[in-house]
Amino acid sequence: MNNKTKVKVENLNCFYDDFQALKDINMEIKSKEITALIGPSGCGKSTFLRCLNRMNDLIEGARIEGIVCIDDYDIYQNGTDVVSLRKKVGMVFQQPNPFPKSIYDNIAYGPRIHGIKDRSRLNEIVEKSLKNSALWEEVKDRLDTSALDLSGGQQQRLCIARALAVEPDILLMDEPASALDPVATSRIEDLMKDLAENYTIVIVTHNMQQAARISDRTGFFLMGELIEFDRTETIFEKPAQQKTEDYITGRFG
Amino acid sequence: MNRFKEKMIRRFFQLNGLFVIFVLIGIFVLLIRNSYPAFREIGVWNFFSSAEWNPTSFTGPKYGILAQVYSSLIVTFGAMLIAVPLGVATAAYISEVAGPGVKNILKPTIEILAGIPSVVLGFMGIVVIGPLIARVFNLNQGLNAINGSILLGIMALPTITSLSEDAISAVAKKYKEASYGLGANRWQTLVSVVIPSALSGIIASIMLGMGRAIGETMAVLMATGNSPAMPENIFDSLRTMTATIAIELGEVPFNTTHYYALFAVGLILFIMTFLVNLVSDIILHKYQEVD
Amino acid sequence: MSRKYKQFFGFMALRLAGLIVLFVLFYIIYDIVSKGLSSINWEFISQPPRRGMTEGGIYPAIVGTFYVTVITALVSVPLGMFGAIYLNEYAKKGRLSRLIRMAIRNLAGVPSIVFGLFGVALFVQWFNFGPSLISAGFTLGLMTLPVTITASEEALKTVPDAYRKGSLALGATRWETIKTNVLPLAIPGMMTGSILGLARAAGETAPILFTGAAFFIPHLPDSPFSQFMALPYHLYILATQHHNISVVRPIAYATALVLIVLVLLINLTAIILRIKYRKKFENK
Ligand SMILES: Nc1ncnc2c1ncn2[C@@H]1O[C@H](COP(=O)(O)OP(=O)(O)OP(=O)(O)O)[C@@H](O)[C@H]1O
Ligand SMILES: [Mg+2]
Numbered sequence: 001m002n003n004k005t006k007v008k009v010e011n012l013n014c015f016y017d018d019f020q021a022l023k024d025i026n027m028e029i030k031s032k033e034i035t036a037l038i039g040p041s042g043c044g045k046s047t048f049l050r051c052l053n054r055m056n057d058l059i060e061g062a063r064i065e066g067i068v069c070i071d072d073y074d075i076y077q078n079g080t081d082v083v084s085l086r087k088k089v090g091m092v093f094q095q096p097n098p099f100p101k102s103i104y105d106n107i108a109y110g111p112r113i114h115g116i117k118d119r120s121r122l123n124e125i126v127e128k129s130l131k132n133s134a135l136w137e138e139v140k141d142r143l144d145t146s147a148l149d150l151s152g153g154q155q156q157r158l159c160i161a162r163a164l165a166v167e168p169d170i171l172l173m174d175e176p177a178s179a180l181d182p183v184a185t186s187r188i189e190d191l192m193k194d195l196a197e198n199y200t201i202v203i204v205t206h207n208m209q210q211a212a213r214i215s216d217r218t219g220f221f222l223m224g225e226l227i228e229f230d231r232t233e234t235i236f237e238k239p240a241q242q243k244t245e246d247y248i249t250g251r252f253g
Numbered sequence: 254m255n256r257f258k259e260k261m262i263r264r265f266f267q268l269n270g271l272f273v274i275f276v277l278i279g280i281f282v283l284l285i286r287n288s289y290p291a292f293r294e295i296g297v298w299n300f301f302s303s304a305e306w307n308p309t310s311f312t313g314p315k316y317g318i319l320a321q322v323y324s325s326l327i328v329t330f331g332a333m334l335i336a337v338p339l340g341v342a343t344a345a346y347i348s349e350v351a352g353p354g355v356k357n358i359l360k361p362t363i364e365i366l367a368g369i370p371s372v373v374l375g376f377m378g379i380v381v382i383g384p385l386i387a388r389v390f391n392l393n394q395g396l397n398a399i400n401g402s403i404l405l406g407i408m409a410l411p412t413i414t415s416l417s418e419d420a421i422s423a424v425a426k427k428y429k430e431a432s433y434g435l436g437a438n439r440w441q442t443l444v445s446v447v448i449p450s451a452l453s454g455i456i457a458s459i460m461l462g463m464g465r466a467i468g469e470t471m472a473v474l475m476a477t478g479n480s481p482a483m484p485e486n487i488f489d490s491l492r493t494m495t496a497t498i499a500i501e502l503g504e505v506p507f508n509t510t511h512y513y514a515l516f517a518v519g520l521i522l523f524i525m526t527f528l529v530n531l532v533s534d535i536i537l538h539k540y541q542e543v544d
Numbered sequence: 545m546s547r548k549y550k551q552f553f554g555f556m557a558l559r560l561a562g563l564i565v566l567f568v569l570f571y572i573i574y575d576i577v578s579k580g581l582s583s584i585n586w587e588f589i590s591q592p593p594r595r596g597m598t599e600g601g602i603y604p605a606i607v608g609t610f611y612v613t614v615i616t617a618l619v620s621v622p623l624g625m626f627g628a629i630y631l632n633e634y635a636k637k638g639r640l641s642r643l644i645r646m647a648i649r650n651l652a653g654v655p656s657i658v659f660g661l662f663g664v665a666l667f668v669q670w671f672n673f674g675p676s677l678i679s680a681g682f683t684l685g686l687m688t689l690p691v692t693i694t695a696s697e698e699a700l701k702t703v704p705d706a707y708r709k710g711s712l713a714l715g716a717t718r719w720e721t722i723k724t725n726v727l728p729l730a731i732p733g734m735m736t737g738s739i740l741g742l743a744r745a746a747g748e749t750a751p752i753l754f755t756g757a758a759f760f761i762p763h764l765p766d767s768p769f770s771q772f773m774a775l776p777y778h779l780y781i782l783a784t785q786h787h788n789i790s791v792v793r794p795i796a797y798a799t800a801l802v803l804i805v806l807v808l809l810i811n812l813t814a815i816i817l818r819i820k821y822r823k824k825f826e827n828k
Contacts, residue, residue, distance in 0.1 A: 055713060060636050083255070087715030097706035099725060109724070110714040159710070166714055255717065262719045263634055269626035270635065273693065274647040276686050280654060283665045342561030350555050351562065359562055366569045368811055370747025372776040373800050376783045377572055380793070407568060414565070440551035461653070468655025470750040471776075475784055495657045495750070502661070502754050507669060519661040523654065530653035534646065 006031040006170065006200045007052060012066035014047055014056065021047045023224045025066070029217075034192060034201045036211035036232065039221030040247070045204040048221070049172050052202065053089040054082050070170070087114060090163035094175040096155035098147035098162075103139050106147045106158055110166035125165050133161035134191050153184025157191065164195075171195065173203040177210065189214050208248055212236050220244045284520040291316070291513035300517065304483045306497065308511040316514045318521060320483040324398075324491040325522075327484065328473060329466045331402025332409055336466075337459055339406070340413030341448075344455075347414075348422040349443050367411035371471040378404045378476025390488060396478035398487045404472040409462035416461060420454020421447060453536050460533030464526045470495040494522045573804070580801030583794045589802070592762050602799055607764050608677075608772035609806070612756070613746045615681025615768070616688055620745075621738045623685070624692025628734070631693075632700040633708075633722050652690035656750040659687045663755040678768040680756035684745045691744070695737020699730040732821040736814045743810035747803060749776040759785075775803045 007029035014022035021044045029035050037045045047056070054075060056062040068075050075085055087110075099106050107126045116122060126143070130136040135157040139150070147158055156176055163171060173192075177185040192201055192214055205211050211218050212232060219229040220243075228235060228244045239245045292300060295316045303317025347359050378400050386395030424447050432442040448455070478490025479500060492500075498515050505511045587601050594600035627644075635641035663683030673679045703726050711721040749757075758771040759781060765772040782796035783789070 053713065055709070058709070058712065081256070083715050083717055085715075086713055091713040093706065093709065093713075095706065097704075097710045099707055099710065100729065109711070110716075113711075113714065113716045113720050113724070162710075162714065259717050259719055266626050266630035266634055269623055270630035270641075270644050272623060273627060273644055273651060273689060276689065277647045277651050277654075279666070280658065280662045283662055284658070287661075287665055339561050339564060342558050343565050346555075346558035346562045350558055355562070359566065362566055362569050365808065365811075366565070368743060368747075368807055369569075369572065370744075370749070370776055370803060370807060372747070372749045372779050372783075373572075373576070373804060376779060376796065376800050377575070379783055380797075381571075381575055410565065410568075438547055438551050440554040441547060444554070464653045468653070468657070470655065470657040471780065475780065495655060498657050498661065499750060499753055502664065516661055516665070519658050523658050526653050526655055526658075527650060530650055534649055 004031040005029070006070065007202075008067075008069040008072075009051075010067040010069075012048075012051060012064070012068060014044070014051060014065075015063045016059070017061040021224050022051070025226045027219060027226060027229055029200060029202060031200050032196060032198070033216040034196050034203060034214055036215035036218045037202065037204045037221060038206070038208060038211050038218060038247070039227075041206075043221040044224045045221050046174050049091075049174050049202060049204055052170070052172055053086050053091055054080075055086075055091065057082065087166050088168055089170045089172060090166065090168035092156070092159050092163055092171065092173040092176045094178055096152060096159050096179065098150070098155050098158050100146065100148055102144045103147050103150070103158065104143040106162050107165045110162060114166060129161040129165040132164050132195065133157045134187065134194075135161055151184070153180045153187060156180060156184070156188060160188075160191065160195075164199075168199070170200045170202065173201065175204050175206060178206065185210075208236075220247060222247070281523065284516055284523055287513055287516035288520045289513075291510060291517040294510045295514065295517075300514075306481050308501065308505075308514065314511065316510075318494070318518060320481060321492060321494045321497050321518065322521065324477075324484055325467055325493040325495070325525075328398055328401040328405060328477065328491065328493060329463060331399060331487065332405030332466045333459065333463060335403060335406030336409040336413050336462055340410050340458075340462070341417050341455055343410075343414045344417035344421055345443060345448070348418050349439070349447065363411045363414050366407070367415075371408060371469060372475070374404050374407060375472040375475030378472060383476065392488060394478075396476055397490050398477060398484055401473045401477040401491070401493070402487075404476050405466040405469055408469055408472060409466045412465055413458045413462040416458030417451070417455045420451040420458065423454065424450045457533040457537040460529055460536065464529040464533065467529065468495065468522065468526045470499050474499050494518050498522075576797060576800050576804060579794070580797035580799075583798035584801065588798060593760065602773075602775065602778060602795075602802065604761060604764055605773040605775045605778040605799070606802065606806075608757075609746055609775045611677055611765060611772060612681045612684065612752065612774060613742055615677060616684040616745045617738070617742055619682055619685025620688040620692045620741065621735075624689055624694075624738060624741075625696045625734055627689075627693045628696030628700055629722065632697050633718070633726065648690045648693055652694075654687075656687060656748055657753075659683055659751040660754055662686075663751060668755055673769060675754065675756045675758075675771050676769045677756055677765055677772050680752040680772070680774075681768075683751045683755045684748060687748070687751055688741045688745045691741030692734075692738040695741065696730070696734040698737060699733030700726065702733060703729045732817065736818040736821070739810060739814040739817070743807050743814070746810065747776055747807045749774075749780055752777060775799060775806065779803060 005028045009025055009027040012022055012025040013020065025048065037048065039045055050056045051064060051068060056064060064076060070089065099109060104126055107129050108122045111122060111125050127136065130139065135154060138154060147155065150158060177188045180188065189210065192203065195201060215232045217230065218232045218235040220227045220235065222243060228239055228241045235244060236248055239248065300316055300318055303315065304319035305315040305317045306320060307315040347356055351359065382400050382403055383395035386392065386400055428446055428450055429442055432446045473493045474496040477492065477496065479492040479496055480490040481492045484491040498518055502515050589601055589606065590603050591601035592604050593602065631641055631644060660683065663679055667673045667679035667682050668675055707725045708721055711725045752774055756771050757774045757777040761771060761773055779796060779799045782792045782799060786792050
C-alpha cells in the first residue's frame with residue numbers, strides 16, 4: 001500500500017447560511033485507499049463529501065472556508081474548472097439515481113458529455129465500466145433496456161459504472177449501500193475492494209461493520225468536527241478518544 | 254471558452270425571465286405615456302370628477318370617467334354576489350362532501366367553464382339571459398346591469414371555485430380530526446374549522462375572481478346595453494370602462510384627445526386590477542407561508 | 545334544529561351549488577349545440593361568408609384564428625420555456641426571481657382589453673405593423689406568456705433533482721445537464737400546459753379588436769401583415785353589429801358552436817397528451 005496523499009484538507013469550515021456544519025477539519029486522504037467516514041446523523045459527513053467535488057456549490061447559502069487540495073491543487077482557488085474537477089472526482093449517491101434512459105446511454109452519458117462520439121470507443125467504455133462494476137454479466141444482453149427496470153442493487157452498481165466511465169481518480173460514495181439488501185450490499189462491498197486497486201475511494205457509512213470490513217482508514221465525525229482519523233484497526237480496536245469509543249461501541253448515536 | 258459559453262447561455266435565459274418584467278413595465282409606461290396628453294387636455298380633475306362621457310358631443314367633448322368606473326364596480330359587485338356563495342359552496346362540496354365520482358364530473362366541468370371564450374358567454378347574455386330577464390321582470394329588453402353581473406359571475410366562478418378548493422383541501426387533516434375528536438359532525442367541522450382555516454385562501458380567490466370580472470370586456474360589452482349614463486338601478490343599461498374602450502377605440506383617429514382619453518381609461522383599469530391582484534397576492538403568500 | 549338536520553340541509557345547499565354550476569355549463573352547451581348544429585355543414589366550414597354574411601360559411605375566420613394562434617404560439621411558447629428554464633434551473637431564491645414571479649402573476653391579471661391598448665400603441669403604431677396578423681399574434685403572445693411560463697415551470701419541477709445532480713456530478717455543465725437530462729423529460733409537459741394557454745388565446749376577442757381582426761375579408765390573409773377574420777370576432781359581429789341580427793342568428797349559433805368545439809378540441813388534445821405522457825412516465 002503506497003502512502004501518497006491524494007486529498008489534503010486543511011482548516012475546512014462549511015456553513016449553511018449561519019449554521020456551521022463543518023468545523024476546522026484537517027484530513028489527509030491517501031491514494032488508492034478506502035477511507036470511511038462514520039458518525040451520527042447530521043454530523044456533517046455528506047457535507048464533507050460534497051466539499052471534495054464542490055457539489056456544495058449547488059446548495060444555496062452554502063459557504064466554504066479553508067483549503068482542499070487534490071493532487072496539490074487547491075480546488076477552491078479562483079478559476080478552478082468545476083467541470084473537470086467533477087470529472088476527476090466521481091460521486092455515487094445514497095439513493096441510486098439512474099437516468100431514465102437505457103443502460104447503455106446511462107454509462108455513455110459522461111463520456112459523451114466530455115466529447116467522445118465514436119461508437120466503438122463508447123462501446124468499449126460501456127463494457128469496461130460495467131465489467132469494473134461487476135454488472136456486465138447481468139446486463140450485457142439488454143443494454144438498450146431502461147435502466148429504471150433494474151433492481152436497486154443493480155441500479156447502484158450502474159451508478160458506480162456510470163461514475164467510472166468518465167475515468168475519475170477519486171470516487172465519493174455517500175451511503176451507497178443504505179438502500180440495498182444484504183446480498184446487494186456485500187456485492188457492492190466486494191466491488192469497492194476491487195476498485196480500490198485503481199481508485200481512491202471515500203465512503204460515508206452508518207454501518208460500523210461495513211467501515212471495519214472494507215476501509216483502510218476511518219474518520220469519526222461528531223457535530224461538524226472530525227473527532228478522530230486514523231487507520232481503521234486503530235479506530236475500532238484502540239481509539240484515542242473516549243467519544244469515538246462510545247460511538248463505535250454503540251453507547252450513543 | 255466553455256465557461257464563457259455557459260455564462261452566455263445563462264444570460265440568455267435570464268433575459269427571457271426578465272422579459273416578463275419588461276412587458277409589465279412596458280404596458281404601464283405606454284399607458285402613462287399615451288394617457289398624459291389626455292390628462293393635460295382634459296385636466297385630471299375634470300377627468301375624475303365628472304360622470305359625463307361624451308367625446309363626440311356637439312357642444313364640446315366631455316370626458317368624465319365616473320359613470321364608467323361606477324358601472325364597472327357595480328356590475329362586478331353584482332357578479333360577486335353570485336359567484337362568491339356559489340363558488341365557495343361548490344368548492345366546499347367538491348373537497349369535503351362529494352364522492353370521487355361526483356368530483357370527477359365537477360372538476361372538469363369547472364375547467365371547461367373556465368375555457369369557454371368570453372365572447373360566447375356574451376352571446377349567451379344576448380340570446381338566453383337577456384330575454385329571460387326581460388320576461389321575468391317584464392322589461393322591454395334584458396341587456397342591463399344584472400345581465401352583465403350574471404355573466405361576470407359565471408366568468409369569475411371557475412377562478413373562485415378552483416382556488417377556494419385548493420385552500421379548503423389544504424386544511425390539515427389534523428385540525429379536522431381534532432374537531433371530530435371533540436364530537437363535532439362534518440358540517441360543524443366544515444363551518445367552524447375548515448372554512449375559517451382556509452379563509453385567507455378563499456379571500457384571495459375572491460379577489461382574483463374580482464380582478465378578472467373588473468377587467469372582462471366581451472361579456473359586458475355584449476350584454477349590458479352600453480348606455481353611457483350613470484346607471485340608477487340594476488335594470489338600467491350601463492357601460493363599463495372596458496366596454497368604452499372596446500366600443501370607441503375602433504372609431505377614433507390615432508393621437509387625438511379622444512384616443513388618448515381611452516388610454517387614460519385603460520390606465521385606471523390597469524391600476525385597479527393591479528391593486529386587486531396585488532392584495533390577493535399578498536394574502537395568498539402570507540397564507541402559504543403559514544402553511 | 546338538531547345538528548343532524550343542520551348537517552343535512554347544509555350539505556344539501558352545497559350539493560345544490562354544485563348542481564347549479566353543472567347546470568350552467570350544461571345549458572350553455574345544450575343551447576349552442578341544439579341551435580347551432582343544424583346550420584353546420586361542409587359549406588359552412590369551407591366557404592367564405594356571402595351576401596352580407598347571411599349565407600355561406602366562416603372559412604376565413606377559421607383560418608384567421610388558426611394563423612393568429614400559430615403566431616401566438618411562436619411568441620409565447622419559446623419565451624415561456626426559456627423564462628421558466630431561468631426560474632427553475634438557474635435563478636437562486638432571491639429578490640430577482642421573486643420579482644419575476646410577481647410580474648408573472650400580475651401580468652396574468654392584466655385585463656385583455658388593456659393588452660389590446662398595448663398592442664395598438666406598440667405593434668400597430670410604434671412598430672408600424674398596422675392592424676395585422678402579426679400585431680394581433682404578438683399581443684396575444686404576450687398575454688399568454690404567464691400561462692406558458694407557469695406551465696413550463698410546473699413541467700420542469702416534475703423532473704427529479706437526482707437527474708440534475710447525477711449529471712452535474714459526472715462533470716456535465718448546467719446547460720448540458722438541462723439539454724440532455726432535463727428538457728427531454730419536461731418538454732411534453734411544457735407543451736401540454738402551453739397548449740391550454742393557446743386554447744384560451746384562440747378564443748380571445750378584446751386583444752384583437754383593434755390589432756388586426758377585420759369585419760369582413762373575402763380572401764385569406766396572404767402575409768403576416770394582412771388583416772384577418774377571426775372566429776371570436778366574427779361571432780361578436782354576428783351577434784351585435786350585423787344590420788340584420790335576427791336573420792344571422794342561426795349563423796351566429798353555428799359560429800359559437802365551431803368556436804367552442806375548437807377550443808375544447810385544443811383542450812382535449814392537451815389533456816390526452818398529458819395522460820399519455822404521464823402513463824409513459826409511470827410505467828418506467
Ligand atoms: N442544504 C442544507 N441547508 C442547510 N443545512 C443543511 C443542508 N444540508 C445539511 N445541512 C445541515 O448540516 C448538518 C450536516 O448535514 P449532513 O447532511 O452533512 O449530515 P450527515 O452526517 O450526512 O447526516 P446523515 O447521516 O443523516 O446523512 C446537518 O445539521 C444538516 O441539518
Ligand atoms: Mg448524509
